[in-house]
Amino acid sequence: MLSFEVGPPDGGPYDGGPFERGPYEGGNLDAHHQKWGVALRTPASSPIPQSTWREIHGADPSAEALRWLDSASGGRPLPHTVCVIGAGLGYIVDAIADRSESRILVLEPEPELVPWFFARRDWRPLINSGRLLVLAGPDFDGSQSAWRLFGDGSTDALTLAHPLLARTRPEATRAAAQVIGRARQGARGNEDARRKFATPYLVNTLQNVARLARSSSVDALVGRYPRVPVVLAAAGPSLNRNIEELRPFRDRVVLVAVDTALKPLLAAGVAPDFVVALDPSDANARHLTGITVPDTTSLVAEASIAPSSFVAFGERVFMFRVAEHAPWPWLRRVGIDRGKLRAWGSVVTSAFDLALRMGGDPIVCIGTDLAYSGGQLYARGTTYEEDWRMTAGPDRPVEWVWETVIAQRGELVRGIDGIEVPTAKGLIAFREWLLEESKRPGMPRLVNATGAGILFGGKFEQQSLKEAGLESYGPVSAAAAKSAADPKRPSLPLQTEDPIDRHFLDVLMSAHDTAAPVVSNHVTPYRTHPRKKRIATTLTLRRRRLSDVERWTESANLDPAWERRAQIVGRFVPVGSQVLDLGAGREALARYIPESCTYTPADLVRRSERTVVADVNRGEFPDGDFDVIAALGLFEYVHDVKKLLIKIHQRVPMLVTSYCTRTADDPETRLERGFVNEYSLNELVDLCQSVGWVVRVADRIDVGPGFDQWVFAMTRRRM
Numbered sequence: 001m002l003s004f005e006v007g008p009p010d011g012g013p014y015d016g017g018p019f020e021r022g023p024y025e026g027g028n029l030d031a032h033h034q035k036w037g038v039a040l041r042t043p044a045s046s047p048i049p050q051s052t053w054r055e056i057h058g059a060d061p062s063a064e065a066l067r068w069l070d071s072a073s074g075g076r077p078l079p080h081t082v083c084v085i086g087a088g089l090g091y092i093v094d095a096i097a098d099r100s101e102s103r104i105l106v107l108e109p110e111p112e113l114v115p116w117f118f119a120r121r122d123w124r125p126l127i128n129s130g131r132l133l134v135l136a137g138p139d140f141d142g143s144q145s146a147w148r149l150f151g152d153g154s155t156d157a158l159t160l161a162h163p164l165l166a167r168t169r170p171e172a173t174r175a176a177a178q179v180i181g182r183a184r185q186g187a188r189g190n191e192d193a194r195r196k197f198a199t200p201y202l203v204n205t206l207q208n209v210a211r212l213a214r215s216s217s218v219d220a221l222v223g224r225y226p227r228v229p230v231v232l233a234a235a236g237p238s239l240n241r242n243i244e245e246l247r248p249f250r251d252r253v254v255l256v257a258v259d260t261a262l263k264p265l266l267a268a269g270v271a272p273d274f275v276v277a278l279d280p281s282d283a284n285a286r287h288l289t290g291i292t293v294p295d296t297t298s299l300v301a302e303a304s305i306a307p308s309s310f311v312a313f314g315e316r317v318f319m320f321r322v323a324e325h326a327p328w329p330w331l332r333r334v335g336i337d338r339g340k341l342r343a344w345g346s347v348v349t350s351a352f353d354l355a356l357r358m359g360g361d362p363i364v365c366i367g368t369d370l371a372y373s374g375g376q377l378y379a380r381g382t383t384y385e386e387d388w389r390m391t392a393g394p395d396r397p398v399e400w401v402w403e404t405v406i407a408q409r410g411e412l413v414r415g416i417d418g419i420e421v422p423t424a425k426g427l428i429a430f431r432e433w434l435l436e437e438s439k440r441p442g443m444p445r446l447v448n449a450t451g452a453g454i455l456f457g458g459k460f461e462q463q464s465l466k467e468a469g470l471e472s473y474g475p476v477s478a479a480a481a482k483s484a485a486d487p488k489r490p491s492l493p494l495q496t497e498d499p500i501d502r503h504f505l506d507v508l509m510s511a512h513d514t515a516a517p518v519v520s521n522h523v524t525p526y527r528t529h530p531r532k533k534r535i536a537t538t539l540t541l542r543r544r545r546l547s548d549v550e551r552w553t554e555s556a557n558l559d560p561a562w563e564r565r566a567q568i569v570g571r572f573v574p575v576g577s578q579v580l581d582l583g584a585g586r587e588a589l590a591r592y593i594p595e596s597c598t599y600t601p602a603d604l605v606r607r608s609e610r611t612v613v614a615d616v617n618r619g620e621f622p623d624g625d626f627d628v629i630a631a632l633g634l635f636e637y638v639h640d641v642k643k644l645l646i647k648i649h650q651r652v653p654m655l656v657t658s659y660c661t662r663t664a665d666d667p668e669t670r671l672e673r674g675f676v677n678e679y680s681l682n683e684l685v686d687l688c689q690s691v692g693w694v695v696r697v698a699d700r701i702d703v704g705p706g707f708d709q710w711v712f713a714m715t716r717r718r719m
Contacts, residue, residue, distance in 0.1 A: 086162030230360025236369030369453030
C-alpha cells in the first residue's frame with residue numbers, strides 16, 4: 001500500500017502528528033450521500049502511515065493547483081465537465097470551481113485520502129447544486145451516477161491526472177480513466193434516448209392523463225413485501241428453463257416480470273404478480289396486447305407507455321415516472337403526481353428498483369442473462385418470435401436470425417461459468433449498473449438464479465432457485481395488489497386557478513364520443529389524376545413554393561371525411577374564444593366549437609360570405625384579434641412551417657392543429673397527396689417547441705399508409 005504525505009489546511013509541513021478533520025466531514029458526506037446515493041466508506045480518523053511517503057501538495061497548494069489547471073487547460077475556458085484523478089485535499093477543485101461553472105468529477109484512487117478531502121472545507125454548495133461527485137478507488141462505487149455530470153456527452157471533458165499518481169499508480173489511473181469513458185458513453189446514451197423518446201414521453205403521457213389520474217401510484221407498493229422473496233423475471237434466453245425451476249416455489253414468492261417476459265410466463269401458466277413497463281414505443285406495446293391477464297396480475301407502468309398497453313389490465317395499474325420530462329412539470333403544478341422509479345436504459349433496472357422499494361429480501365433474478373446465452377437473443381415465446389419467423393422466411397430457421405444479429409452487434413465477455421459468451425454493449429452497461437447497485441449499503445440478499453449469462457460480481461450470489469432457500473418461506477400472495485389500484489375516478493386534484501389549465505385538464509380527463517376513422521368512399525377529382533402527375537405537380541409547387549390554387553378552388557377536392565378531424569379538435573377550443581380557422585375548407589370546425597365562440601374562416605378561395613381569402617405560402621395573414629388559431633390539414637401544404645408557426649405564436653396564445661406525420665421513408669407516398677414537407681412526430685413536436693409552443697393535448701386519430709394523423713392543442717410557453 002502506497003501512502004502519501006499530506007499537510008494541514010494551512011499548507012505547512014506535516015510533522016507526523018494527528019491531522020484534525022474539523023467540522024466539515026460529516027456534513028459533506030451526508031450531503032454527498034443524499035445527492036448522489038453514494039455512501040463513501042471512509043477509514044477511521046488516524047495519522048496517515050509513514051511508510052513510503054510521497055508529497056501530493058507543496059508549501060503553497062492553492063498556487064500549485066492554479067498552475068496545474070492553467071497548464072492542462074492551455075488558458076482556454078473550462079468545458080462543461082472537468083475530471084480530476086487524484087485530487088488530494090481538493091485545492092484543484094477550488095481552482096476549477098472559482099474559475100468556472102463546470103461540473104467536477106473527482107476520482108480518488110487512494111481511498112484513505114477521501115475523508116481528508118471532505119474534512120478540509122465545506123463542499124456542500126457544490127454537492128447540492130450537482131456540480132461535485134467524488135468516487136473512491138479501487139472500485140469507484142457509485143460510478144453509475146457519473147454520467148449526470150457530462151451533459152449530453154457530446155463534448156470532451158478535461159481530465160486532470162495527478163502526475164504523481166500517473167507515475168506510481170498507473171493501473172489505478174487507467175481504471176479511473178475507464179470510469180470517465182463509461183460515464184461519457186452513458187451520457188451520450190441517455191441523450192440519444194431522450195431525443196428518441198422525448199416526444200413519445202410527452203404525447204403518450206398526455207393521452208394517458210385520465211388513466212393516470214385514477215391509477216394508484218407506485219408509492220403504494222413501497223414496503224408492501226418486507227423480507228418476502230421477490231423473483232425478478234427478465235426475458236433472457238434462460239427464462240424458459242428458469243420458469244420450470246420456479247414452479248415448486250411459485251406460491252412462496254412475489255413474481256415481478258419485465259414486460260418482455262410476460263407472454264412466455266403466461267404461456268407456461270406462471271402468471272406474474274406485477275409486470276413492469278417503461279418503453280413508450282408502439283413496438284414495445286406488443287408485449288402487453290393481444291393477451292388475457294389474470295385478475296391477480298397488475299401493471300406497474302411509466303405513465304408514457306403506449307395507451308393500448310393498459311387494456312388487458314383493467315384498473316389494476318400502478319403508475320410511476322422516471323424523470324421530470326414534459327408534461328410532468330405541468331401535471332405536478334396542477335396536482336397530479338406519481339412516485340419515481342429509477343431507469344438506466346432498461347426496464348430491468350426499473351423492475352429491480354421496484355423489488356427494492358417493495359422491501360423484497362431476497363431478490364432473486366431469473367432470465368437475467370444480459371447475454372445471448374446459447375446463441376439465442378431472448379427467451380422463446382416473446383413477441384419477437386413472430387419477428388424472427390418473418391425475417392427468416394419460409395426457408396430458414398429462426399436460429400439464422402439470431403446468428404446474423406449476434407454477428408453484427410455481439411461481443412464476447414466472460415460468463416458466469418468462466419467461458420466467453422456473446423453479448424452487447426448495452427447489456428454490459430445494464431450489468432454494470434446492477435453490480436454497482438448491489439454494493440450500496442443496506443442492500444438485501446441478492447441472488448442470480450439465471451444459471452447463464454454475465455450477471456456475476458458485486459454482491460450477487462450465484463445459486464439456483466432450489467439452492468436459494470425459497471422453501472423456507474411461507475406462502476405469500478400478491479392478490480391484494482388488485483385492491484390497491486383504485487378503480488374509482490377521483491375528483492380533479494386541481495391546484496390552479498388558471499382557466500387554461502382547467503380547460504385542458506377537463507379535455508384530457510373527459511371521455512368523448514368521436515366517430516371511428518373510416519375509409520372514405522369519396523373520390524376527389526384530384527385523386528383521379530395519374531399518380532406520376534400528382535407527384536410531378538407537388539414537386540413543381542415545392543420548387544416554386546406555391547400553393548395548389550387549382551386543386552383547392554374545386555370544392556369536390558374537400559373530402560367530407562375530414563369533418564371528423566374538426567369534430568375532435570372542436571373540444572380543444574375554450575368557451576368564448578375568438579377563433580381564426582386557417583385553411584377552413586368546408587368550415588366544419590364552426591359546427592363543433594362552443595356556441596359562445598366567434599368564428600372567422602380563412603382559405604385560399606372564398607367559400608362563404610365570411611371567408612377571408614389568404615395564401616399563407618405568400619405570407620398573407622388575416623387581420624384581427626383572435627384567441628385561438630386553428631390549422632387543420634394545412635401544415636402539410638405549407639413550404640415554411642417554422643415561419644408560419646412563429647407568425648401564429650406572435651398573434652395568438654393558442655394553436656389547435658393537425659398533421660400527418662411521416663412514419664415510413666417513402667417520399668412519394670406524401671408527394672402523391674400533395675404534401676410538400678415530411679416531418680416525423682418527433683421532428684414536428686421539436687419544431688413547435690423550438691419556437692415557443694407547449695403541447696397541451698395530443699391525440700393520434702388515424703393511421704394511413706406511411707403516415708399517422710395527429711391533432712394537437714398548444715399554448716405559448718410560460719416565461
